Amino acid sequence: MPELRRDPIVGRWVIIAAERGQRPTDFAPERVEAGGGPCPFCPGSEDRTPPEVYAERPEGGDADGSGWIVRVVSNKFPALQIEGQPDRRAEGIYDKMNGLGAHEVVIETPEHGTELALVPLEQVSAVARAYRARIIDLTLDRRFRYIQIFKNHGAPAGATLEHSHTQLIATPIVPRRVDEEIKGFAQHYELKERCILCDVIHQEIDSQRRVVSESEHFVAVVPFAARFPYEVWVMPKFHGAAFEHLTDDQIDAFAQIFRETLQRIHATLDGPPYNFVLHTAPVNDPKGPHQYHWHFEIMPKVTKVAGFEWGTGFYINPIPPEVAAAQLRSAL
Amino acid sequence: MPELRRDPIVGRWVIIAAERGQRPTDFAPERVEAGGGPCPFCPGSEDRTPPEVYAERPEGGDADGSGWIVRVVSNKFPALQIEGQPDRRAEGIYDKMNGLGAHEVVIETPEHGTELALVPLEQVSAVARAYRARIIDLTLDRRFRYIQIFKNHGAPAGATLEHSHTQLIATPIVPRRVDEEIKGFAQHYELKERCILCDVIHQEIDSQRRVVSESEHFVAVVPFAARFPYEVWVMPKFHGAAFEHLTDDQIDAFAQIFRETLQRIHATLDGPPYNFVLHTAPVNDPKGPHQYHWHFEIMPKVTKVAGFEWGTGFYINPIPPEVAAAQLRSAL
Numbered sequence: 001m002p003e004l005r006r007d008p009i010v011g012r013w014v015i016i017a018a019e020r021g022q023r024p025t026d027f028a029p030e031r032v033e034a035g036g037g038p039c040p041f042c043p044g045s046e047d048r049t050p051p052e053v054y055a056e057r058p059e060g061g062d063a064d065g066s067g068w069i070v071r072v073v074s075n076k077f078p079a080l081q082i083e084g085q086p087d088r089r090a091e092g093i094y095d096k097m098n099g100l101g102a103h104e105v106v107i108e109t110p111e112h113g114t115e116l117a118l119v120p121l122e123q124v125s126a127v128a129r130a131y132r133a134r135i136i137d138l139t140l141d142r143r144f145r146y147i148q149i150f151k152n153h154g155a156p157a158g159a160t161l162e163h164s165h166t167q168l169i170a171t172p173i174v175p176r177r178v179d180e181e182i183k184g185f186a187q188h189y190e191l192k193e194r195c196i197l198c199d200v201i202h203q204e205i206d207s208q209r210r211v212v213s214e215s216e217h218f219v220a221v222v223p224f225a226a227r228f229p230y231e232v233w234v235m236p237k238f239h240g241a242a243f244e245h246l247t248d249d250q251i252d253a254f255a256q257i258f259r260e261t262l263q264r265i266h267a268t269l270d271g272p273p274y275n276f277v278l279h280t281a282p283v284n285d286p287k288g289p290h291q292y293h294w295h296f297e298i299m300p301k302v303t304k305v306a307g308f309e310w311g312t313g314f315y316i317n318p319i320p321p322e323v324a325a326a327q328l329r330s331a332l
Numbered sequence: 333m334p335e336l337r338r339d340p341i342v343g344r345w346v347i348i349a350a351e352r353g354q355r356p357t358d359f360a361p362e363r364v365e366a367g368g369g370p371c372p373f374c375p376g377s378e379d380r381t382p383p384e385v386y387a388e389r390p391e392g393g394d395a396d397g398s399g400w401i402v403r404v405v406s407n408k409f410p411a412l413q414i415e416g417q418p419d420r421r422a423e424g425i426y427d428k429m430n431g432l433g434a435h436e437v438v439i440e441t442p443e444h445g446t447e448l449a450l451v452p453l454e455q456v457s458a459v460a461r462a463y464r465a466r467i468i469d470l471t472l473d474r475r476f477r478y479i480q481i482f483k484n485h486g487a488p489a490g491a492t493l494e495h496s497h498t499q500l501i502a503t504p505i506v507p508r509r510v511d512e513e514i515k516g517f518a519q520h521y522e523l524k525e526r527c528i529l530c531d532v533i534h535q536e537i538d539s540q541r542r543v544v545s546e547s548e549h550f551v552a553v554v555p556f557a558a559r560f561p562y563e564v565w566v567m568p569k570f571h572g573a574a575f576e577h578l579t580d581d582q583i584d585a586f587a588q589i590f591r592e593t594l595q596r597i598h599a600t601l602d603g604p605p606y607n608f609v610l611h612t613a614p615v616n617d618p619k620g621p622h623q624y625h626w627h628f629e630i631m632p633k634v635t636k637v638a639g640f641e642w643g644t645g646f647y648i649n650p651i652p653p654e655v656a657a658a659q660l661r662s663a664l
Contacts, residue, residue, distance in 0.1 A: 003652075005557040009516035009528055010509075014557040015648045018655070079648045092535045093528075094556045177342075177645035184341035196341055196425075203424045224426045225337040225346040313509035316347045316411045320335075323350070 001081055002099025004173070012176050015099055017079045040076075041107045041163035043068070050074040053104060054133050056126050070126045071107045072134055072168075078103035079169065086143065086172045102138055102170040106130050106149075107163065115153065115164045117262035117271075124255040127166065131278065132251065134168055135244040139283040144170040146178060146282050149243075154273025157301045174282045181279065185291040195239050197293035200224075205237075210325045212264060217250065218257045222321040222328070228299045229319035230265060230272075230328065234258050235295040241281040243294045258296065260332070265300055267331040273301040334412055334431025336505070344508050347431055349411045372408075373439045373495035375400070382406040385436060386465050388458050402458045403439045404466055404500075410435035411501065418475065418504045434470055434502040438462050438481075439495065447485065447496045449594035449603075456587040459498065463610065464583065466500055467576040471615040476502040478510060478614050481575075486605025489633045506614045513611065517623040529625035530571050532556075537569075542657045544596060549582065550589040554653040554660070560631045561651035562597060562604075562660065566590050567627040573613040575626045590628065592664070597632055599663040605633040 002017040040048040046064045054072035061067035074082075080101030088097040108127045109119050116124065135147045151166045152158035174182075188196035204210055204221045212220040212232055220234045234257055240246070246254060265274065280294040309315050334349040372380040378396045386404035393399035406414075412433030420429040440459045441451050448456065467479045483498045484490035506514075520528035536542055536553045544552040544564055552566045566589060572578075578586060597606065612626040641647050 007555070007557040008520075008532060010512045011516065012557065012559075013646050014559055015646070016557075016652050017648055017650055018652045091556070092539070093531050094535075171646070175646040180342045180645075184343065188341075199425050200340060203426075207424070223339070224423070225339040225344065225348075227344075227346055313512075314345050314347070314503070314507040316349055318349055320348050320350045 001084065002079065004086075004097045004099050004171075006095040008094055013173055015079050017099060039112050039161070039163050041105075041161065041165060042112050043110045046071075049105075050076060054130055054137070056129065069110065069123065070130045072130055073105055073107070075103040075105050075167070080171065097172065100143060100172050102141075102144070102168070104134060104168040106134070106166040106168065108166060109164055112163050115266075115271075116151075117259065117266040119164075119259075121255060121259055124259040125252050128246075128251045128255050128258070129248075131166070131168075132244045132246060135242075135280070135283070138168075138170045139244075141170070142284055143172050145284060146171050146174050147280075148175065149278040149280075151274075151276045153275070154301070157273035157275045159273075178279060178282065182282075182292060185293070189291045195291060195293050197235065197295065198239050201235060201237055210321050212325050212328045213257060213260055215253060215257050217253050220257055220261045222325040224321060226317055226321045226324070227315035229302050229317055230269060230300045230324045231317075231321075232261055232265065232298045232328065233295050234261055234298070235293065240294055241290050241292040243278055243280040261298060261328075264328045264331040265298065268327050269300055269302060275299045275301065333416070336418075336429045336431050336503075338427040340426055345505055347411050349431060371444050371493070371495050373437075373493065373497060374444050375442045378403075381437075382408060386462055386469070388461065401442065401455065402462045404462055405437055405439070407435040407437050407499070412503065429504065432475060432504050434473075434476070434500070436466060436500040438466070438498040438500060440498060441496055444495050447598075447603075448483075449591065449598040451496075451591075453587060453591055456591040457584050460578075460583045460587050460590070461580075463498070463500075464576045464578060467574075467612070467615070470500075470502045471576075473502070474616055475504050477616055478503050478506050479612075480507065481610040481612075483606075483608045485607070486633070489605035489607050491605075510611060510614065514614075514624060517625070521623045527571050527623055527625050529567065529627065533567060533569055541654050544657050544660045545589060545592060547585060547589050549585050552589055552593045554657040556653060558649055558653045558656070559647035561634050561649055562601060562632045562656045563649075563653075564593055564597065564630045564660065565627050566593055566630065567625065572626055573622050573624040575610055575612040593630060593660075596660045596663040597630065600659050601632055601634060607631045607633065 002015055005014050005016055039045065043066050050073050052064055052071050052073050055068040056070045057067045058069060059067050080099045080103050082102055084098050084100055086097045086100050106127065108116055109123055131149050138144055138147050147168060147170045149166060149168050185196055201219060205214065205219060210222045210224065212222060217237055218234060219237055220232050223231060223233055276296055276298040278296050281292040334347055337346050337348055371377065375398050382405050384396055384403050384405050387400040388402045389399045390401060391399050412431045412435050414434055416430050416432055418429045418432050438459060440448055441455055463481050470476055470479050479500060479502045481498060481500050517528055533551060537551060542554045542556065544554060549569055550566060551569055552564050555563060555565055608628055608630040610628050613624040
């Protein structure tokens with residue numbers, strides 16, 4: 001069973017996942033497998049993944065059969081384990097609990113060798129519907145407090161399989177980064193009785209200096225204090241705490257600006273590796289952090305994060321956000 | 333002038349350093365230059381660096397001349413700029429200040445092609461004396477609040493020059509990670525009237541499960557909630573807030589266990605890329621965080637940090653700390 005351990009000084013939780021039995025020699029540089037070989041995410045290989053937990057089949061068809069345009073399966077090598085209870089306990093002055101959670105893979109397209117920036121718009125909508133459906137379904141499991149949607153694209157961003165996919169991890173605790181944001185939202189609300197991200201969005205749309213693109217209900221912005229060159233946040237202009245509350249129409253509008261943003265990054269940086277993460281409100285919280293404002297953070301990997309960043313939590317970004325935004329705006 | 337910008341939600345400061353005029357095409361994968369070519373850190377090339385701010389010359393000799401065993405110079409491409417005042421100001425709801433600071437390079441050895449794990453012990457002592465001297469000297473500049481010592485070893489860890497070196501950045505603010513630790517130390521002190529890291533060290537020495545090595549005054553431990561495989565912290569067993577308070581004898585004892593730890597990592601992981609950072613008390617703080625306990629964090633780069641880690645601040649470590657410690661213990 002993997003274990004969740006809490007750092008005694010700063011309170012950060014770490015997943016200690018020894019299930020894969022890795023040894024030092026297993027840490028050769030990771031490679032994304034070449035296209036053409038047998039890929040477990042391709043149509044016809046449905047029996048090579050764990051059973052599906054969600055799929056969209058426009059023409060109908062059986063679970064784990066063909067005809068899907070998006071398919072979600074459990075991760076074959078999960079970082080967390082679905083069975084059991086958290087069982088929080090001490091080890092002397094330390095805190096730990098069972099590494100309880102769900103770890104799933106969203107296969108974004110049946111087509112091997114393409115990527116989310118390049119698939120048709122309807123496909124991106126289907127992917128966003130899969131995110132929404134999985135968050136709603138996993139929320140029914142009362143053990144979970146957070147559902148993290150994230151993508152590693154390209155080997156330098158941590159991807160180990162080439163076929164385009166997103167990952168999802170559900171955890172029994174609210175991760176530190178999200179918790180810090182919740183505190184930031186609450187602090188601003190206490191002072192101003194407004195949402196800090198609503199305020200940010202208003203200022204950005206007024207100034208236009210860092211806006212990458214804008215539609216009726218969404219906006220893509222290079223954040224004022226971007227950690228990474230060409231980092232972009234895609235946010236709803238309306239206040240919404242939880243991604244999974246989007247309607248079908250809103251999903252389509254989100255998919256449009258999200259895909260366009262990925263295309264702008266692809267064009268500006270020649271198809272770079274990147275990560276994205278969805279920051280959305282915790283689940284199964286009876287009080288509900290209604291002050292939260294969900295957003296996607298997209299982080300191209302064009303520089304290396306080195307010792308200074310690890311040591312200080314303080315990033316060096318060589319591209320001013322205004323310059324990055326101007327380049328991304330003129331990219332398409 | 334570089335700029336320091338504060339994230340409006342979580343309060344993280346970012347350095348926006350556009351001085352180098354980089355464009356997207358400059359982001360080719362970084363390479364560490366091959367040995368043999370002209371290296372600005374080699375003896376005889378002293379005029380190819382900015383003037384030295386510190387050097388140790390056992391046989392004497394002129395500044396910026398030969399005969400040094402350790403030499404510290406300003407970084408030729410600094411992330412922060414030494415002249416001026418912080419000039420904190422607003423941009424609407426945002427906060428920013430001038431990117432004021434010092435950025436220096438500690439050239440650890442005259443010999444090109446070696447590394448800190450492999451040089452003689454006296455050389456590591458000289459490097460540690462250089463760290464101490466630079467912290468003491470930069471503290472005289474009352475604009476600085478923190479002095480960050482860090483090392484990027486190998487291209488995957490962010491190094492761009494092969495000749496073995498450490499970097500130092502002095503900043504007008506206390507970085508977030510250190511500030512979080514200070515809060516953690518203060519919280520524990522309030523509850524227990526003890527130092528949390530002193531408590532950790534006692535428990536680790538009692539159990540021995542995660543101890544890598546131990547000397548009279550120092551200990552090297554794989555932390556209970558290690559973020560990275562084979563992460564090791566080197567700590568004084570006595571309570572000390574600031575690295576720069578070490579005596580010469582303590583410097584020698586520190587150098588011994590520090591070098592030995594780097595050697596254990598080198599042997600276990602076949603000379604991996606790594607980062608290390610010194611966490612020490614902020615400077616020019618009249619109250620002084622006496623509760624702080626300085627330590628070095630050494631982080632081999634054997635896995636990639638991907639979207640999940642960025643999105644959540646919550647790491648997946650596939651090697652249990654007890655397993656890593658056992659391997660490191662038996663490495664030499």
